[in-house]
Amino acid sequence: MKTATSAASPTAGTEPALRSAGTKIGYGILYFVLYSAAIIQMIPLVWLLFFSLKNNQEVFNLPPLALPKHPKWENYQNVWSQGNIERYFLNSVWITIIAVVLTILLASFVTYAITRMRWKLRPLVLGLFMTGMMIPVHSTLIPLFNLFQKVGLTDSQLSIILSYTAFNLPITIMILLGFYYALPREVEEAAIMDGCTVNRMFFRIVLPMTLSVIVTAAIINMIYNWNEFIFVNTFISSDNLKTLTVGVQNFVGQYTTDWGAIGATLMISILPILIVFLLLSNKIVEGIAAGSVKG
Amino acid sequence: MDKVMSNKKIIALYVLPALLLILTIIYTPIVLTGYYGLMEWDGVSAMSFIGLENYATLMKDGAFWSSVYHSFLFALLSTVSLAVYMLISLILAGSIKGAGLLRKIYLIPMLLSSVAIAQLWLKIYHPTNGMLNAFLSSIGVENTPAWLSDTKLVLGALFVPILWQYAGFYILIYYAALKNIPASLVEAARIDGANPWQIALKIKLPLISEVIKVTIVLAVVGSLKYFDLIYVMTDGGPNGASEVMASYMYHKAFRGFDFGYGSAIGFFLLIICMLATWGIRKLTASDDTIQYS
Numbered sequence: 001m002k003t004a005t006s007a008a009s010p011t012a013g014t015e016p017a018l019r020s021a022g023t024k025i026g027y028g029i030l031y032f033v034l035y036s037a038a039i040i041q042m043i044p045l046v047w048l049l050f051f052s053l054k055n056n057q058e059v060f061n062l063p064p065l066a067l068p069k070h071p072k073w074e075n076y077q078n079v080w081s082q083g084n085i086e087r088y089f090l091n092s093v094w095i096t097i098i099a100v101v102l103t104i105l106l107a108s109f110v111t112y113a114i115t116r117m118r119w120k121l122r123p124l125v126l127g128l129f130m131t132g133m134m135i136p137v138h139s140t141l142i143p144l145f146n147l148f149q150k151v152g153l154t155d156s157q158l159s160i161i162l163s164y165t166a167f168n169l170p171i172t173i174m175i176l177l178g179f180y181y182a183l184p185r186e187v188e189e190a191a192i193m194d195g196c197t198v199n200r201m202f203f204r205i206v207l208p209m210t211l212s213v214i215v216t217a218a219i220i221n222m223i224y225n226w227n228e229f230i231f232v233n234t235f236i237s238s239d240n241l242k243t244l245t246v247g248v249q250n251f252v253g254q255y256t257t258d259w260g261a262i263g264a265t266l267m268i269s270i271l272p273i274l275i276v277f278l279l280l281s282n283k284i285v286e287g288i289a290a291g292s293v294k295g
Numbered sequence: 296m297d298k299v300m301s302n303k304k305i306i307a308l309y310v311l312p313a314l315l316l317i318l319t320i321i322y323t324p325i326v327l328t329g330y331y332g333l334m335e336w337d338g339v340s341a342m343s344f345i346g347l348e349n350y351a352t353l354m355k356d357g358a359f360w361s362s363v364y365h366s367f368l369f370a371l372l373s374t375v376s377l378a379v380y381m382l383i384s385l386i387l388a389g390s391i392k393g394a395g396l397l398r399k400i401y402l403i404p405m406l407l408s409s410v411a412i413a414q415l416w417l418k419i420y421h422p423t424n425g426m427l428n429a430f431l432s433s434i435g436v437e438n439t440p441a442w443l444s445d446t447k448l449v450l451g452a453l454f455v456p457i458l459w460q461y462a463g464f465y466i467l468i469y470y471a472a473l474k475n476i477p478a479s480l481v482e483a484a485r486i487d488g489a490n491p492w493q494i495a496l497k498i499k500l501p502l503i504s505e506v507i508k509v510t511i512v513l514a515v516v517g518s519l520k521y522f523d524l525i526y527v528m529t530d531g532g533p534n535g536a537s538e539v540m541a542s543y544m545y546h547k548a549f550r551g552f553d554f555g556y557g558s559a560i561g562f563f564l565l566i567i568c569m570l571a572t573w574g575i576r577k578l579t580a581s582d583d584t585i586q587y588s
Contacts (some may be wrong), residue, residue: 030386030391031391033383033386034383034386034387034391034397035397036395036460037383037401038397038401040398040459041400041404041459041462041463042403043402043426044398044404044415044419044426044459045404045415045417047426048415048418059424060423060424063429063433064426064429064430069532080482082388100359106312106313106316107313109308109309109310109313109379110309110310110313110314111310114310114311116300117300117302117305117306117309118300118301119301119303119306124316125310128314128317128318128322129313130319132317132321132322134516134568134569134572135321135325135565135568136516136519136520136541136564136565136568137520137566138520138522138540138541138544138545138564139325139328139514139543139561139562139565139568140320140321140324140325140328141324141544141561142324142328142331142548142557142558142561143323143325143327143328143331143558144320144324145338145381146327146331146338146554147319147323147324162316162320163320165316166316166317166319166320166321167321168318169313169316169317169320170317190571192299192300192305193527198299198300198302198305199305202309207436214303223406226408227407227408227409227410227411228408229408229409229523230522230523234549245408245410245411246410248410248411248414249414249527250411251462252414259418259424262414262418263418266411266414266415267440268379269408269410269411270407270408270411273406273407273408274403277399277403277406277417281402284402284406285398285399285402288402288464288467288468289467289468289471294366
């Protein structure tokens with residue numbers, strides 16, 4: 001595939017020497033464009049890191065992309081202890097973990113029943129799960145708020161966990177489906193012949209065999225849950241139950257003038273995602289490609 | 296084997312928990328939002344049935360239609376920007392060194408929360424100390440704009456972080472699709488004397504047309520649902536200049552305590568998203584399905 005080169009190179013028939021010179025220039029331009037785009041994607045984040053290490057005086061007087069002589073790491077210490085950031089962070093961690101585990105387990109059950117078991121309503125149920133992906137969260141917000149109020153779940157983290165699980169089931173099932181369809185059935189058939197029960201087979205054979213796609217789905221789920229805003233913002237009113245995304249929003253609203261503190265808070269909120277990205281970027285790419293029907 | 300695998304009890308055990316959850320949390324609410332739209336309701340006291348009054352008011356509500364217009368403007372811009380992402384992906388999927396690393400770097404903003412991105416871009420656009428105006432002043436621009444409080448600039452200013460956030464997502468999808476095209480097809484066209492433009496337009500794009508359709512649906516429906524970023528950055532302001540459908544619904548319901556009217560907007564949003572999905576599918580439907588190999 002030489003599309004890249006030739007997109008900018010002269011048409012066929014020109015002298016070879018000229019063509020290779022043209023090719024080189026063409027390549028140069030293409031690399032320039034692609035790497036500029038990469039820099040544009042990174043600069044705002046680099047700038048964020050830098051101003052999270054400055055005090056206001058340095059933010060206002062130094063050039064945007066200059067580091068201060070003494071980076072103010074204490075910005076991070078200060079926001080972690082003040083303003084409930086530690087509380088928000090722990091809430092985010094545990095809500096994310098519980099919702100991810102619940103989603104993966106329920107989605108694996110459904111995917112298993114859809115790909116392996118025989119029942120009439122299978123196409124309808126699959127359709128319901130897949131259509132769930134297109135439904136805007138906002139259209140469900142008011143009735144959900146009312147529902148949770150009626151059953152006493154407003155201002156409870158359970159309402160958040162249930163909502164995350166429900167809305168992430170479709171994409172999780174979608175990611176799992178492809179893998180389940182491709183999985184050879186011989187092992188399962190042999191196990192059934194040997195008198196293994198379906199439950200035992202599911203937990204002992206199928207779940208372990210799908211571990212790699214489970215990891216992929218779990219990371220995608222983790223990113224969505226960690227970043228979710230509108231459910232927590234709508235359903236949770238007590239400050240000590242909020243997650244980091246909403247907490248950060250409140251914190252930044254209160255401290256609009258302290259740039260270092262805001263920068264440090266934002267860095268803390270995105271750091272877990274950046275770490276997961278550095279360690280598992282291939283899995284993330286795989287998961288997004290497999291579940292690309294969700295926007 | 297057949298008998299074991301069609302055991303109704305086990306099937307119910309495996310499917311029902313998840314099914315009940317989505318029926319309760321996704322499907323019941325979308326029916327209810329249409330129903331609540333027929334009510335006058337402040338969210339606290341009892342509802343009273345008022346028929347289609349909310350929907351009739353909605354049809355005449357200028358502020359609502361202006362939010363619909365903004366949402367569709369975002370949808371249009373997002374769709375047009377797909378062409379740029381496609382161009383980058385075509386280049387990237389050629390023989391470019393470091394393509395794998397580049398597309399991962401492009402993807403980073405998409406993984407971050409819209410709230411964090413919104414807060415960051417609020418700072419970038421800060422009239423006096425933001426990165427953008429600092430840069431503009433340094434190259435001699437006087438009277439640097441107040442990006443987010445200027446009614447003429449605010450929509451454009453909001454669209455830039457949206458582009459920045461989602462570029463990597465679409466590039467990743469296009470790149471994966473382009474890499475899936477059998478090399479033999481491209482090779483055959485080249486031997487027949489097709490130039491790269493022709494190969495891209497006549498061979499590659501038609502082969503990945505299904506993926507392109509999906510991304511158009513994603514871009515349009517995704518734009519119609521924008522909320523987080525706009526809510527945090529401008530809250531629909533200044534003076535409604537950046538209000539979109541979802542933020543208008545949120546304001547009416549959770550700030551104005553007009554939950555009946557908010558529900559009607561929510562129902563309208565649902566219908567528009569469904570219609571858009573269906574319409575794009577219909578418009579882009581082709582009779583001839585393409586065989587890969």
